Amino acid sequence: MRLSRYFLPVLKENPAEAQIVSHRLMLRAGMIKQQQAGIYSWLPMGFKVLKRIEQIVHEEQIRAGHIPLLMPTLQPADLWRESGRYDDYGEEMLRIRDRHGRDMLYGPTNEEMITDIFRAHVESYKQLPLTLYHVQWKFRDEVRPRFGVMRGREFYMKDGYTFDLTREDALHAYNRHLVSYLRTYERMGLQAIPMRADGGPIGGDYTHEFLVLAETGESEVFYDSEVTDLTFGDREIDYDDRAQCQGVLEEFTSRYARTDETHDEALFNAIPEERRRVARGIEVGQIFYFGTKYSEAMGATVNTPDGKKVPVEMGSHGIGVSRLVGALIEANHDDKGIIWPEGVTPFHCGIVNLKQGDAACDSACEALYAALSAKGLEPLYDDREERAGAKFATMDLIGLPWRITVGPRGLANNLVELTSRRTGESEEMSAEAAVARIV
Ligand code: ATP
Ligand code: MG
Ligand code: MG
Ligand code: MG
Numbered sequence: 001m002r003l004s005r006y007f008l009p010v011l012k013e014n015p016a017e018a019q020i021v022s023h024r025l026m027l028r029a030g031m032i033k034q035q036q037a038g039i040y041s042w043l044p045m046g047f048k049v050l051k052r053i054e055q056i057v058h059e060e061q062i063r064a065g066h067i068p069l070l071m072p073t074l075q076p077a078d079l080w081r082e083s084g085r086y087d088d089y090g091e092e093m094l095r096i097r098d099r100h101g102r103d104m105l106y107g108p109t110n111e112e113m114i115t116d117i118f119r120a121h122v123e124s125y126k127q128l129p130l131t132l133y134h135v136q137w138k139f140r141d142e143v144r145p146r147f148g149v150m151r152g153r154e155f156y157m158k159d160g161y162t163f164d165l166t167r168e169d170a171l172h173a174y175n176r177h178l179v180s181y182l183r184t185y186e187r188m189g190l191q192a193i194p195m196r197a198d199g200g201p202i203g204g205d206y207t208h209e210f211l212v213l214a215e216t217g218e219s220e221v222f223y224d225s226e227v228t229d230l231t232f233g234d235r236e237i238d239y240d241d242r243a244q245c246q247g248v249l250e251e252f253t254s255r256y257a258r259t260d261e262t263h264d265e266a267l268f269n270a271i272p273e274e275r276r277r278v279a280r281g282i283e284v285g286q287i288f289y290f291g292t293k294y295s296e297a298m299g300a301t302v303n304t305p306d307g308k309k310v311p312v313e314m315g316s317h318g319i320g321v322s323r324l325v326g327a328l329i330e331a332n333h334d335d336k337g338i339i340w341p342e343g344v345t346p347f348h349c350g351i352v353n354l355k356q357g358d359a360a361c362d363s364a365c366e367a368l369y370a371a372l373s374a375k376g377l378e379p380l381y382d383d384r385e386e387r388a389g390a391k392f393a394t395m396d397l398i399g400l401p402w403r404i405t406v407g408p409r410g411l412a413n414n415l416v417e418l419t420s421r422r423t424g425e426s427e428e429m430s431a432e433a434a435v436a437r438i439v
Helices: 021-028 044-062 077-083 111-121 167-187 225-229 242-253 265-269 294-300 321-332 360-374 388-398 431-437
Strands: 032-036 039-042 072-076 094-097 105-106 129-140 154-164 193-196 207-213 219-224 257-259 274-290 301-303 310-311 313-320 349-353 380-382 402-406 417-420 426-429
Touching: 021 032, 021 321, 032 321, 039 044, 044 129, 044 167, 072 154, 077 105, 077 111, 077 294, 111 129, 111 154, 111 313, 129 301, 154 321, 167 193, 167 207, 167 242, 167 274, 167 313, 193 219, 193 242, 207 219, 207 321, 219 225, 242 426, 274 294, 294 313, 313 321, 313 380, 313 417, 349 360, 349 388, 360 380, 360 402, 360 431, 380 388, 402 431, 417 431, 426 431
Parallel strands: 193 257, 349 380, 349 402
Antiparallel strands: 032 039, 072 105, 094 105, 129 154, 154 313, 193 207, 207 274, 219 257, 219 274, 274 313, 301 310, 402 417, 417 426
């Protein structure tokens, strides 16, 4: 992409309404525009990052054997009356009536609808296990939408639903999700720690939230510092191997890590003092086993091998796709702007032409652009007639991991400059060497 032809409406001034750094930087880098409280347009660069995150989520879900589908945003109230949640959900639910006077709602989540799909099409245990998921817009009329996309009213979420015959099978599905989530966040360059969370009205221990540590996080968290040393890495995983998935769950959840809702002071104080941490975190996902709550209420049953009919065992598992954009920036920035991890960057590399209109500089930039593109990478070429300082400031603000700077002085010796956004270190090298370094 050539910056002169792109749509990147960067702001020079700090927007007064933004209280936290990710919100400020997303506005300044021209990623989003607020349309109403908690409702945003995703401008081209923000949209690109959102889609890269979504793509990683899809790849890891599919790797785990989960099946994508797409449910609508608008749902009939009657389904929610069956589960009893139409009245229970309260003010967070946006209720709508169509021209025929039928009650509808903009889905805040999809347990009811997926259960309806299941009961319409599945009868036998032979069709289990089954995990269906989608990535779709949700609406929750949050009392206090704030921090940009972190607490929006309209937001993008991956929500997956598991269907199993037995509780053991459902717990394996839970473990599979935990493993796939660890991989998902790590691929984005993010540490998200599974923490024991509150089962809410459903109760039970079978829920974990994934938290990214950040001062601006809305949750208070308590943990053993050893949890931050754990990484999943690139180990092989067989998602059908129950013992292996259970092993990963135990490895990642046996040390103390809880949100304030489930915090237990006595257990916490049993950790050696130097390892006790009290901090804040951003909830970027949650996994939940809830058994037959919806299947019983809505009559989603399966025939068992011995000819009985039982309500199907279920769980639901969410990732805050749009919130992750903000969380990634909270975890990756400096005073100049964003620093994208390579896994989610909107463009792989910036090209800065220090002397636009100079034949040698222009053709060297074009050649770089072609070579990077031929490698399957997406460069963003700043081909505007602008001062070098302004070009550098824009590149630092939007945070591409690499910048290649092309100027007449270097070119005289066949050199360009490669700069890492994260370390700030620059190195002179040939254009070919620079291209080879970018992944
Ligand atoms: P929170 O505690 O932040 O209100 P939640 O527990 O109500 O979130 P879940 O129902 O667990 O949310 O939804 C799954 C994921 O969707 C959350 O882990 C979070 O990452 C994301 N999410 C929830 N509410 C919002 C929101 N208002 N804006 C953006 N993302 C959200
Ligand atoms: Mg909430
Ligand atoms: Mg929560
Ligand atoms: Mg939650």
